[in-house]
Amino acid sequence: MDNYQVAQRARIGVLIPSTNTGVEYDLAKFGLTGVSWHPSRFWIELKNWADEGKKTGDDENTIFERFLEMMRGEMPMGIKNVLSAKITHLMLGMSAETFWGGMAGNIEFEQDIKNQIGDLGLTTGAAACRDALHLFKAKRISVITPYPPVGDDNVRRFFDEIGFEVKHIAGLNRPSATAIAETTIKQVVDAVKAIDGDDVDAIIQCGTNLSCVDIFPTLEHWLEKPLIPINVATIWHALRASGIQDQVIGKGRLMEEF
Numbered sequence: 001m002d003n004y005q006v007a008q009r010a011r012i013g014v015l016i017p018s019t020n021t022g023v024e025y026d027l028a029k030f031g032l033t034g035v036s037w038h039p040s041r042f043w044i045e046l047k048n049w050a051d052e053g054k055k056t057g058d059d060e061n062t063i064f065e066r067f068l069e070m071m072r073g074e075m076p077m078g079i080k081n082v083l084s085a086k087i088t089h090l091m092l093g094m095s096a097e098t099f100w101g102g103m104a105g106n107i108e109f110e111q112d113i114k115n116q117i118g119d120l121g122l123t124t125g126a127a128a129c130r131d132a133l134h135l136f137k138a139k140r141i142s143v144i145t146p147y148p149p150v151g152d153d154n155v156r157r158f159f160d161e162i163g164f165e166v167k168h169i170a171g172l173n174r175p176s177a178t179a180i181a182e183t184t185i186k187q188v189v190d191a192v193k194a195i196d197g198d199d200v201d202a203i204i205q206c207g208t209n210l211s212c213v214d215i216f217p218t219l220e221h222w223l224e225k226p227l228i229p230i231n232v233a234t235i236w237h238a239l240r241a242s243g244i245q246d247q248v249i250g251k252g253r254l255m256e257e258f
Helices: 022-027 049-056 060-083 102-117 125-135 149-161 178-182 185-195 216-223 230-241 253-257
Strands: 010-017 035-042 089-092 121-123 140-145 165-171 202-205 227-229
Touching: 010 022, 010 060, 010 230, 022 035, 022 230, 035 060, 060 089, 060 102, 060 149, 089 102, 089 230, 102 121, 102 125, 102 149, 121 230, 125 202, 125 227, 125 230, 125 253, 140 149, 140 185, 149 165, 165 185, 185 202, 185 216, 216 227, 227 230, 230 253
Parallel strands: 010 035, 010 089, 089 121, 140 165, 140 202, 202 227
Antiparallel strands: none
16 A cells, blocks of 8 residues: 555546536546546636626627637636646536637647647547547537527537537527526426437537536436537546546446447
8 A cells, every 4th residue: 555646547637717617516426436636727707798798889799709718818827727736637627619610720729728738638528529429420419508609600610510410509598607507407408308309319518517417317318319418528538538447327328338
């Protein structure tokens, strides 16, 4: 026991906006021996997007894009902080940025992060969802997001450009960053009903502050198809990239089968 270390299998850093409560809730469901999660928050000014629009005269799409620009400016300090813990992998606990600008935007965004972390492994929401869908051999998908229309457009563009047919999108258009976490179970279930169909192979949920880990595993059995919450996808991706092959029962097919 002289060489025992806490988290000897993996120390996974998780970059999270300061307004986000969904990611840490979901991480708490995955307490694996020898694995530790290390959230690092970066500052996001708390604003109601509709109220901000009234002040500036801008529409919700413009306000949301400004919100993302603010996030990008604050992220480097959060990255610097978590790197000091000597993490073994970095997972991004945010999703809209990873889809923005389609495939080219995703590549540029990921490269910017990689330039800051060197040889450390990286998990992003867009890449995790892509890899998960390939494993399920899904071709036609539907997506749930908490975003305004401009966010939905960028999600659709990303999946279209990497070869998936997006059949339906349910954009919940939540009024603020914190309001995403206040989305009710009924709203999520209603969204699933609205976008499901025989023409859909799998359903993806974007927006890391919208926790679906308690809902989707049951709905998978009901609908008999994969339902992939983005937090579960990133957790799965980060674990597998770290060489952790544990299969976790009750948290969805992705963690049980791959």
